[in-house]
Amino acid sequence: MTTTVQPPAMPEPIEAPLTDERIVPALIDGQSVYLPCPAWCSIDHVRDNQKFLEDVWHSGPFSDLEVPRRDNTPGLMAYARIGMDPFSRDERMRRPFIFVEDGNSSEGSYMDAEHAETFADNLVAFAEKIRSMGRALKAVTA
Numbered sequence: 001m002t003t004t005v006q007p008p009a010m011p012e013p014i015e016a017p018l019t020d021e022r023i024v025p026a027l028i029d030g031q032s033v034y035l036p037c038p039a040w041c042s043i044d045h046v047r048d049n050q051k052f053l054e055d056v057w058h059s060g061p062f063s064d065l066e067v068p069r070r071d072n073t074p075g076l077m078a079y080a081r082i083g084m085d086p087f088s089r090d091e092r093m094r095r096p097f098i099f100v101e102d103g104n105s106s107e108g109s110y111m112d113a114e115h116a117e118t119f120a121d122n123l124v125a126f127a128e129k130i131r132s133m134g135r136a137l138k139a140v141t142a
Ligand SMILES: [Zn+2]
Pocket: 036, 037, 038, 041, 042, 043, 045, 057, 058, 059
């Protein structure tokens, strides 16, 4: 029996400038309101129904890093998204940031653009090491 593992679907690229926004409907404690929302935000603010306006947050689509396993059930190692917390007391959270988390802990990493470049370089170097390990393993197990 042959099992084919499909790579995860690539998230849609964010094409609109991060500064573009629109006015969207939202529910705040069950009350209908309209609020500005970045064009890249994929949250349905009606379904999200936050208790307080200050809890409204914006998020772009999630990009997942999955790890294949021997039993063909890929595991989520990490995900990343663009986010913004418009009512945060922290000025850095009120503008777009990149958030990376492993999905298992309550803490993640907030990154600005320069951090994302460094992180991407680290991922490429990591991927090259994994590929090299795989080739070495293949040479032994072939
Ligand atoms: Zn939004």
